[in-house]
Amino acid sequence: MAYLDNVRTFARVYELGSMSAAARDMRVSAAVASSRISQLEEHLGVRLFQRTTRMLNPTEQGEIFYNGAVRILAAVDEAEAEISEVTENPRGTLYVSAPLGLGQRLVAPAIPQFRQLYPLINVRLRLSDRRLDITAEGLDASFFLGQPEDSSLRIRKIADCPRVLCASPDYIARRGSPRSSSELVDGSHDCLNLRFPGAPEFQWPLQTADGVRRIPVKGPLECDHGEVLTAWALLGQGIALKPVFEVVEHLRSRRLVTVLPKEPPMPVQMACLYSHRRGQDPKTRLFIEFMVAHIQKALAETA
The missing domain is CATH 3.40.190.10 (Periplasmic binding protein-like II)
Structure with missing residues (x-):
């Protein structure tokens, strides 16, 4: 099993390009991961990685061994799965x-x-x-x-999953409730966007009388964490597009209210x-x- 552990560690280091990342993924220390690679290299009599202080790149021998290693690991996993199935x-x-x-x-x-x-x-x-x-x-x-x-x-x-546009009663009291989706584009309202670095301009697909429209909404606040958007909506910071299951309790308690019910978002x-x-x-x-x-x-x- 020690040799198989060494091969698994090598494969994860190769795939993630980092000794520390592979160690975290396999729930071992970086020292253990490094030791396993060293043992494997000693057994094979070749260097599998070129190491510098900043980079870790596979050698030609490492490239060749990886192709064989993934087949070995796949065969072992398949064999274990078959045993598990037989033994229930x-x-x-x-x-x-x-x-x-x-x-x-x-x-x-x-x-x-x-x-x-x-x-x-x-x-x-x-x-x-x-x-x-x-x-x-x-x-x-x-x-x-x-x-x-x-x-x-x-x-x-x-x-x-059905989705909903929602905002807090405080936000609606201050800014009013939008009467049409066009008010989400012209700056009349603040929209809370889930967006990641490098992501394209965000659009909300809404079901309107003219069919589905993709609305290029904007707002002062964006985050890559959906729960933060819910928290901002609860604090009256804007209108959020959320799956109903994520905000159903807030809707039931009226801490959030539905916005534009006649132009709901498309389900996801x-x-x-x-x-x-x-x-x-x-x-x-x-x-x-x-x-x-x-x-x-x-x-x-x-x-």
Whole structure:
């Protein structure tokens, strides 16, 4: 197993381009990761990486070994998955990601229930509103809202989630309620945008009498954290576009109110992405099936 651990560590260092990043990903210290690479290099009798104080690049031998290493690791993972399926006792570690709002409200609360059913499966959950690269991050499953960018991955649709434009009663008292979507463009109102560095101009797809219009909204506040936008909306800082499940409690308590109810946003797809190989793993299949059922039930309760 020590040799296999060394090969796994090498593969993650190669994929992430950083010893420290690979160490964090594998939950070991940087010293342990470095030692594993050194042991592997000593065993092979070659240098796998060129190291400088600032960079870590694979050598020609490292490139060749990586291509073989991923096939070895895939074969081992497949063999372990087949054993788990035969014994009906799945085990191992799942690496999962989700956006903050979806993860906090729908994914994370269900994980303890999943663990009760499958106590030998460990779950490592990462929450981020940024779209993550499933392959580079070594993820088994990634929940998301919107449309996937990588068509080579498998997608399991969960639901079309209704969205709402909302603001606090204080904001409406001060600025008034917009009468049409054109007021979101002409500067009459402040729109709160979820945007990342380098992202294109943001547009809100609204269902109008003339069909779906993509409104190029603007505002003084932007953030890459969806929960911050909710907090700003609660503080009367502007109008936010949110999935209903993220703000349903605030809407019920009237801390937030619906804006432009006659021109609602288009629903957003909620789905789970996974690679074909990961989807063949019984523990990944079990986790996705469990989460889809749980999330669909939770969404029905917010309707």
